[in-house]
Amino acid sequence: MLTETKKKDGAPTPKANVQGRPRGDDLAREIVDEAKRQGITQLEQIAYILATAQHESNMGQYWEEIADGTAYDGRADLGNTLPGDGPRYKGMGLVHITGRRNYALVGDKLGIPLLEKPELAKEPKYALVILTKGMVEGWFTGRTLDRYIKPGLVDYVGARRIVNGTDRAQKIAGHARQWEARLRAGEFATGESSSPVAANKVSSVVPPVLKGQGIRIKIGIGFTGTELVTFEYFMTGIRTSANNSTRITGKQLRFMLGKEPRLSKIYQGLTLRQAAKLLQRETQIKIDIPRGETKVSEVINFNRNTYQNLLEVAQQSGFVVRGSTDKIKIQPITFGDKILEVKRNQLLSGSYWGDEATSNRLIKGKVLTDSLVSQETTDEILDEINQLAAGIQPIKSVIDEGKGIGKGFLGRLVIDPYRTPEILTIKPGDLVKFSKEFVYSSAMQRNYRISEVGHSPGASVLDIYLPVAVKGRPKKKAITGGKKGVSKVARELPPQWKVPLKKGDTVAGFRVTSPYGLRVHPLSGRRKMHWGVDIGAQTGTPLYVIGDQITLKRFFDHAGGGNVARFEWAGITFDYLHCAEIAREGVYKAGAQIATVGNTHGLPGVTMYPHLHFQQRYTNEFSEKVSPFKGYVYWALTGKPPV
The missing domain is CATH 2.70.70.10 (Glucose Permease (Domain IIA))
Incomplete structure (x- = not known):
């Protein structure tokens, strides 16, 4: 519990009673307890404090910044005016306070000699108070926690300004939402919330088995390292839209929240046919299974049922699941005509696109010139060069290297979903193009096919490609030679x-x-x-x-x-x-x-x-x-x- 020591001027110095340097969920519990001792009861405020600790220290894994701090030398905005101030006052603690000025301010607030002993910021008894009280009172930038999060207002993105402007604001907001879900699931005692969630009271008793026919669906609401909180219902139908989006409809026989052991299983070398057969044996539902599909997949199963595994394997294999509760059809994904136009301000760091020749690429046609091409004529022939020399195929070509069609012009677009909400409707097989502000030549006007879509808090990822002509796969030949019974290994890869x-x-x-x-x-x-x-x-x-x-x-x-x-x-x-x-x-x-x-x-x-x-x-x-x-x-x- 909190105790107080007195500065000479009478200002109290709070201390937190913590043993050792906790990490992970142990640290999270200490942060929650310290927040309550500091009078913080709103669930969303505690969630953002936890998110800040996760981003800055990886929940106690890094109590000190990994870099040596020399980059901060001479930073007048941090108060680093003396030689060596950068390394001496680099980021430490759970919020990684940085710079002579901030160490002086926090030391004065707590009544401890942080300027003389900056390593005190790494002590949990001080670090917990600096994190919680500092965010509430605005020690770091002058902006307080209740400016962005209070009853009736939750701005996880803007709250980053409490500590460090807008640096990684979207990512930390995603952390906060995850912590909020865990807090609402009852993992930590958090006191009152600005938004009562009566339905999320979790029973410690394992829920009874639901009686009925059909496929039971579980939705994970929150989890610890060993337990998962789930909501269960029976599937009553499946419906697939024109853009190959499969939706599950269900009947809630009984509203039920309960804890159960968190289980995991890995299916190695699983084919689409095998996944379908597993579901067929469990449910007796008739399934039309495509013949000849032998692509193997590796499925990591965290508390999912066999139907959910089938959906994943089907997507990996280029198929979509259609049908109802008594009959299911597995059909190849058809190409869509939906086009997403991407603008410059929607792209996040990590995006790339372009082309790189590979040894199995078939180059079609030749473009010859007797002299250097002038800048004025480049745009006129660039389209022709790209289309002929790169071997680009029609956009609706099906990828099959055995038939000479492969993927080229591979790229990855990391897109801000808050600025591009329509990306949530995009599916593999749809198209993407760049807005005119990206166009360096007319060749950039082409459409790209989307091969994979992924979503996470604050970022959506599209993998893109163009169909190109490639050489067919050669037949495998054994690499043998030398004396009888002795294996000869080539030192260069094919x-x-x-x-x-x-x-x-x-x-x-x-x-x-x-x-x-x-x-x-x-x-x-x-x-x-x-x-x-x-x-x-x-x-x-x-x-x-x-x-x-x-x-x-x-x-x-x-x-x-x-x-x-x-x-x-x-x-x-x-x-x-x-x-x-x-x-x-x-x-x-x-x-x-x-x-x-x-x-x-x-x-x-x-x-x-x-x-x-x-x-x-x-x-x-x-x-x-x-x-x-x-x-x-x-x-x-x-x-x-x-x-």
Whole structure:
């Protein structure tokens, strides 16, 4: 509980009674308790305080800014007027107060010598008070919490101005909504809310089994690490609109909220036919299953039923589910004619589009000139160059590399859904085009096809492409030679395997869940570089040697990698992170199993589900990590060189 010590001038210094440095939900409970002690009772205010702590410190994982602080040297706006002020007064605590001026102000408010001992800001007994009381009273920017959040007003986006202008405002607003949902689900004692939610009183008793026929649907309302709060009803129908959006209708037999264990299951190598058969066996519903569909998927099931799994596999395979409760049809997705026009102010950082030639691209036609093309004539022929030389096919062409049609001009658009609400109606198969303000030439006027749509708080993502002519896939040939019984391994990957991976790609039946590059971390919510590629797989999935012979090393990475297997071959160093088990260090030959997939054993809370984090880098330039090639990932998962 709070105690008080007195400054010389009589001003009270609040202290919070906290043991150690809590993290995650333990820290969240301390923040909620401290907020109540400071007289904060509105649920939305507490939710935004939690969101701020999540963004600034990753809920207690970073009590001090990772950077060394030299970037703040000489910042007069922060009061850093003396040499060394930047590193000395860099961000610390739960709100990461920064700069000599802010340390002086907060120290004066609390009656502690923060200027002389800035490390006190990292002590939980002070950090909790700085976070809660500082946001309520406007210590950081002069703007108080009730200016943006009070009874009758909740402005999570604008509330960022309490701490740091509009920096990451949308993302932190998304965190606040998630915390609000958890608070409303009763995970933490929060006192009163500005908006009573009587329906969200949660019973600790496991709900009775609903009686009836049909498919039972569960909706997760909020969860802790071990329990899920759900609302249940029976599906009474399914309806698909012209844009391939499948809607589930249901009958609420009884309004029910209850806690149950949070379960997860991974289906590896699941085909569309297998997913449909599972549902058919469970429900006895007649299902028209497409023949010849053998594309495999990896499905991570968090408290979902078999029908919801079928919807995911169908979307991954290019199909849509149509029908009713007694009969279901699974049909190929048809291309839509709906076009989304994207404007410059709707795009967020991380968007990219363009073209990069690949070895299997068929180049059609030739454009010849005897002299340099002048700037005045560039726009006139650019359309012709793009259409002929790039091998672009009609926009309604179906992607089938076996028939010579592949994807080119790949891009990803990260769009602000608040400025583009119509994006919520966009589905895979629809079209997107850029507004005229983007047009650098007439070639940019073309439409792009959307292959994947994803939504998260504050950002919607569209993966786009153009159909292009490609060479048909060559038949596989065994790589053998030398003496009888001795395997000969090529030291160079075939060109079609020396390509990077993107999210959703499938390698050896396993799905890429997170590619190489900048991303928003799924747990911390921070935008940071992802130095490898994540492959979703069950714990215990075997991992093999890449190459003909390697020397294996193993170690434990406390920074987040867990058990790591490392070896070098053909001038490249390979790392397998998050392993459950790793073989003894030593020499291993081609085809040998050296590790198994795991889930960051020894570092709980670092990863969400079992997977392989695969990294590669050139040995002679050890610090330079590169985007892993598809062929090496395939080799690691199968023990066989790609051909």
